[in-house]
Amino acid sequence: xxxxxxxxxxxxxxxxxxxAPIAYELARESKSVLVLEKGPLLRxxxxxxxxxxxxxxxxxxxxxxxxxxxxxxxxxxTGASFFTSHVEPDLNDEPHVFTNVDRPQDGSKIxxxxxxxxxxxxxxxxxxxxSLRFAERDFKLKSANEGRKLQGDPNRxxxxxxxxxxFDYDDLEPYYAKAEYLIGLNGTVAGQAKRFSKDSYQxxxxxxxxxxxxxxxxxxxxxxxxxxxxxxxxxxxxPSDRKAxxxxxxxxxxxxxxxxxxxxxxxxxxxxTIREGHDLELRPNCVVTHLEASGRTIxxxxxxxxSGRPCMVTGKVVVVACSAIESVRLLMLSAEEDxxxxxxxxxxxxxxxxxxxxxxxxxxGGAEVQIKGQRFDKxxxxxxxxxxxxxxxxDFLDAHGLWAGGAIYNNTSDQCLPITMARTEGDTDxxxxxxxxxxxxxHTSEAALQWLSAAFGARLSAAFMxxxxxxxxxxxxxxxxxxxxxxxxxxxxxxxxxxxxxxxMSAFAEVCRQIMAAGVPEYTELGWGSVYxxxxxxxxxxxxxxxxxxxxxxxxxxxxxxxxxxxxxxxTDGAFMPTSxxxxxxxxxxxxxxxxADHLKQI
Amino acid sequence: xxxxxxxxxPDYVLSHCxxxxxxxxxxxxxxxxxxxxxxxxxxxxxxxxxxxxxxxxSGATDASEWNHVTFIYRAPDDRPxxxxxxxxxxxxxxxxxxxxxxxxxxxLALTLRIPKGRRHRYRFIVNGHAQLDPINPQTMTxxxxxxxxxxxxxxxxxxxxxxxWEMALVRRMTNALLPFQGRETRNLIERxxxxxxxxxxxxxxIPAGVANYIDNILAREERHHLxxxxxxLPMIDRVLRKRHPSVEPVNVSDPDYKALFDDMKNxxxxxxxxxxxxxxxxxxxxxxxxxxxxxxTGAFSHPKYGGNPGxxxxxxxxxxxxxxxxxxxxxxxxxxxxEAPLGKSTEYRG
Numbered sequence: 030x031x032x033x034x035x036x037x038x039x040x041x042x043x044x045x046x047x048x049a050p051i052a053y054e055l056a057r058e059s060k061s062v063l064v065l066e067k068g069p070l071l072r073x074x075x076x077x078x079x080x081x082x083x084x085x086x087x088x089x090x091x092x093x094x095x096x097x098x099x100x101x102x103x104x105x106x107t108g109a110s111f112f113t114s115h116v117e118p119d120l121n122d123e124p125h126v127f128t129n130v131d132r133p134q135d136g137s138k139i140x141x142x143x144x145x146x147x148x149x150x151x152x153x154x155x156x157x158x159x160s161l162r163f164a165e166r167d168f169k170l171k172s173a174n175e176g177r178k179l180q181g182d183p184n185r186x187x188x189x190x191x192x193x194x195x196f197d198y199d200d201l202e203p204y205y206a207k208a209e210y211l212i213g214l215n216g217t218v219a220g221q222a223k224r225f226s227k228d229s230y231q232x233x234x235x236x237x238x239x240x241x242x243x244x245x246x247x248x249x250x251x252x253x254x255x256x257x258x259x260x261x262x263x264x265x266x267x268p269s270d271r272k273a274x275x276x277x278x279x280x281x282x283x284x285x286x287x288x289x290x291x292x293x294x295x296x297x298x299x300x301x302t303i304r305e306g307h308d309l310e311l312r313p314n315c316v317v318t319h320l321e322a323s324g325r326t327i328x329x330x331x332x333x334x335x336s337g338r339p340c341m342v343t344g345k346v347v348v349v350a351c352s353a354i355e356s357v358r359l360l361m362l363s364a365e366e367d368x369x370x371x372x373x374x375x376x377x378x379x380x381x382x383x384x385x386x387x388x389x390x391x392x393x394g395g396a397e398v399q400i401k402g403q404r405f406d407k408x409x410x411x412x413x414x415x416x417x418x419x420x421x422x423x424d425f426l427d428a429h430g431l432w433a434g435g436a437i438y439n440n441t442s443d444q445c446l447p448i449t450m451a452r453t454e455g456d457t458d459x460x461x462x463x464x465x466x467x468x469x470x471x472h473t474s475e476a477a478l479q480w481l482s483a484a485f486g487a488r489l490s491a492a493f494m495x496x497x498x499x500x501x502x503x504x505x506x507x508x509x510x511x512x513x514x515x516x517x518x519x520x521x522x523x524x525x526x527x528x529x530x531x532x533x534m535s536a537f538a539e540v541c542r543q544i545m546a547a548g549v550p551e552y553t554e555l556g557w558g559s560v561y562x563x564x565x566x567x568x569x570x571x572x573x574x575x576x577x578x579x580x581x582x583x584x585x586x587x588x589x590x591x592x593x594x595x596x597x598x599x600x601t602d603g604a605f606m607p608t609s610x611x612x613x614x615x616x617x618x619x620x621x622x623x624x625x626a627d628h629l630k631q632i
Numbered sequence: 633x634x635x636x637x638x639x640x641x642p643d644y645v646l647s648h649c650x651x652x653x654x655x656x657x658x659x660x661x662x663x664x665x666x667x668x669x670x671x672x673x674x675x676x677x678x679x680x681x682x683x684x685x686x687x688x689x690s691g692a693t694d695a696s697e698w699n700h701v702t703f704i705y706r707a708p709d710d711r712p713x714x715x716x717x718x719x720x721x722x723x724x725x726x727x728x729x730x731x732x733x734x735x736x737x738x739x740l741a742l743t744l745r746i747p748k749g750r751r752h753r754y755r756f757i758v759n760g761h762a763q764l765d766p767i768n769p770q771t772m773t774x775x776x777x778x779x780x781x782x783x784x785x786x787x788x789x790x791x792x793x794x795x796x797w798e799m800a801l802v803r804r805m806t807n808a809l810l811p812f813q814g815r816e817t818r819n820l821i822e823r824x825x826x827x828x829x830x831x832x833x834x835x836x837x838i839p840a841g842v843a844n845y846i847d848n849i850l851a852r853e854e855r856h857h858l859x860x861x862x863x864x865l866p867m868i869d870r871v872l873r874k875r876h877p878s879v880e881p882v883n884v885s886d887p888d889y890k891a892l893f894d895d896m897k898n899x900x901x902x903x904x905x906x907x908x909x910x911x912x913x914x915x916x917x918x919x920x921x922x923x924x925x926x927x928x929t930g931a932f933s934h935p936k937y938g939g940n941p942g943x944x945x946x947x948x949x950x951x952x953x954x955x956x957x958x959x960x961x962x963x964x965x966x967x968x969x970x971e972a973p974l975g976k977s978t979e980y981r982g
Contacts, residue, residue: 069647080691095853278969314650337654477811
């Protein structure tokens with residue numbers, strides 16, 4: 030093997046939703062681009078060659094495998110079990126420490142919440158692929174709430190730290206359209222409340238019949254429905270040269286797709302760019318340890334190769350996009366390497382510094398029922414069939430005294446496979462796997478069969494995804510004591526919800542409950558509610574921590590996602606978001622990355 | 633010979649090694665509660681993944697009967713030119729084969745094509761000296777009392793760690809926990825569950841392989857639980873023999889096992905009176921918890937893990953549960969997603 034190149038026009042750290050669009054665009058502008066990815070490159074069957082196999086499997090033990098035990102000392106859950114997928118980190122090697130900002134007396138715990146996949150394609154490999162645009166109002170939540178009085182805001186501080194995005198929906202709309210076309214989505218425009226300049230959706234496959242209850246329920250409540258946009262191809266996709274097949278097999282959320290129908294950023298953006306001969310180099314299994322600054326410029330990117338040996342590379346432009354927690358952590362670790370230079374450029378630990386602040390996820394929850402007397406084959410499914418924007422309307426928000434809205438959609442593929450059914454029974458978060466099954470169900474063969482008889486192919490849920498109130502106190506820090514396998518300080522997530530989040534989540538959960546009540550003739554209610562009160566829950570929607578803003582006083586990044594005082598350093602994963610949007614964030618991260626790429630083309 | 637050398641792409645090897653083997657930490661954060669203390673593998677993550685036992689992806693017509701097994705040695709940082717050979721009866725003990733450098737990394741690798749369902753021993757010859765695999769914790773002892781590293785391929789079904797009486801007891805307990813194979817569940821279906829569809833009852837007479845799965849996972853992925861099984865199984869045997877002196881534990885009825893499980897869950901005084909020693913293992917409920925999780929995953933995970941032979945557990949679900957709209961159709965058509973010859977997918981190859 031020849032000597033590795035050590036200088037590029039652009040170095041992108043992270044190959045997921047925030048990094049891949051930039052690599053795609055700039056490589057096609059004749060720039061030399063290097064993508065450094067911590068995780069492995071797991072190929073599809075087609076890439077491996079005729080008759081050969083993918084490294085992703087339709088295997089429930091790949092979703093959340095065998096039990097491991099947390100060994101990090103001093104945590105409240107030291108000695109507890111954890112279950113992760115094959116491309117999520119070993120928590121004893123790369124722990125995330127969580128502390129409830131409002132209840133530090135509860136102690137700290139290690140959590141799997143807040144990780145995306147460590148693999149080429151990042152979180153887009155394992156996600157359920159729900160690819161909604163944000164509502165137009167989501168971009169202007171400060172302006173939209175001027176003079177409004179909110180319910181459930183006892184201290185009148187819910188809006189204290191809310192800022193508008195530095196652009197509005199119309200500015201991002203062309204990039205939504207570009208992302209939808211290039212990445213490959215199916216869905217329908219009709220029924221959506223957002224304005225579309227172009228419909229690039231492929232035709233959805235027929236819904237699973239169980240979803241009809243959700244559609245009917247939404248309809249009876251007067252909610253306009255549409256087919257949930259999913260990043261899964263249903264037709265041949267010319268931009269990425271992919272052939273369509275049968276994607277509806279139930280192995281969806283938390284599974285990589287061995288056939289490449291799920292439109293992750295590897296198969297949709299990076300792979301075609303490399304195949305077409307552009308100067309895009311991918312180095313998987315390489316973890317960036319820190320950045321080095323010289324003056325106002327990032328001069329070196331230090332990383333470890335697949336053997337763990339230190340390496341270094343330079344780039345005229347450096348893009349950090351390794352998921353919000355890890356991106357902020359990388360900036361902080363770099364600052365600790367050189368406080369006087371890099372540290373001062375990012376204002377690390379200075380009074381008023383916003384680095385790490387306003388960490389966000391989503392206000393989310395839903396309702397789940399067990400349908401009586403009817404059974405369906407839920408394994409013939411993708412992640413969702415029907416969605417509605419109606420609860421993002423101004424009328425809905427005014428009626429409930431809410432600051433922002435969200436989307437509601439039904440889950441189709443959940444609980445469609447037997448091990449996942451048991452492991453997620455009654456779950457509250459990813460740390461809880463197996464807890465409900467073990468504690469709630471009787472322990473005889475007869476009881477197990479009766480449980481299956483009632484539940485198998487009969488469970489239906491509706492979920493909501495709404496904006497979370499930004500709090501200054503919600504933050505990412507470096508933990509002073511806990512170290513990763515490279516002896517670097519680990520990420521420490523300190524957060525909780527705002528009281529107004531409860532108002533939002535209660536209103537949305539009630540709508541979800543009503544959808545089930547209106548749509549399902551006879552059912553047993555399994556539960557409805559939200560993640561309010563369970564502060565650790567993140568849903569792998571990792572946002573904020575380095576938000577962008579019109580001024581350096583309000584944000585870590587400028588409007589083009591560049592660190593204010595560093596001329597060539599950009600952050601383009603979810604860390605840039607000042608508010609979390611009323612929908613799953615991936616498509617917006619991708620659209621914004623395409624927007625930043627357009628800016629980078631001009632410099 | 634049982635095996636043949638095959639070529640694997642460098643990125644395959646690197647992508648299966650970096651996460652687990654590349655690191656700086658000197659602390660023993662993966663010592664499996666001290667069982668690996670003082671050994672190199674106590675620093676690394678998931679050493680049980682090595683050697684890498686994976687599907688034969690050659691595309692050959694008989695590939696489903698074989699595994700690719702990739703042996704890995706990581707050279708020290710200061711000796712990248714180290715010589716490593718694999719010595720194994722698979723290739724013939726007279727013919728050690730060289731592990732080759734993977735690109736310019738510190739990893740050396742060799743991949744063999746080996747039939748499924750086999751267990752083999754091996755050693756590395758490092759710069760002329762034979763040694764055990766420093767990563768893989770599995771060993772076996774020959775009749776000559778020599779210790780070798782060992783591995784097994786998919787669907788291996790001979791006991792590895794548990795003794796035969798332990799396997800029999802685990803098999804009996806898991807049958808009492810599974811949603812099929814018990815007399816009570818058979819009665820439940822006969823009484824009308826899913827319209828009394830009994831055409832698939834023959835599957836209830838086929839062992840679900842869960843005990844084999846558990847023995848496998850206790851040897852590899854969850855060896856931190858092996859000690860619990862070793863401590864608890866003799867106590868369960870003791871309790872059952874005291875309660876049912878004229879019946880072998882494997883022949884105790886389902887209701888009596890349910891009574892045992894209730895006592896374990898509740899840590900009842902009766903359980904202790906009948907022979908459970910809290911000083912040996914204080915939480916019988918936790919052991920039941922682990923056993924139930926292992927039972928479920930063994931019954932419904934891919935057969936390559938040692939249970940669910942031929943998709944038996946999946947077939948039970950598919951044949952028991954039918955769609956309401958069309959009772960002739962299954963409510964779990966697992967075969968359409970799973971690779972042939974186990975399933976019927978025309979796209980996915982496994």
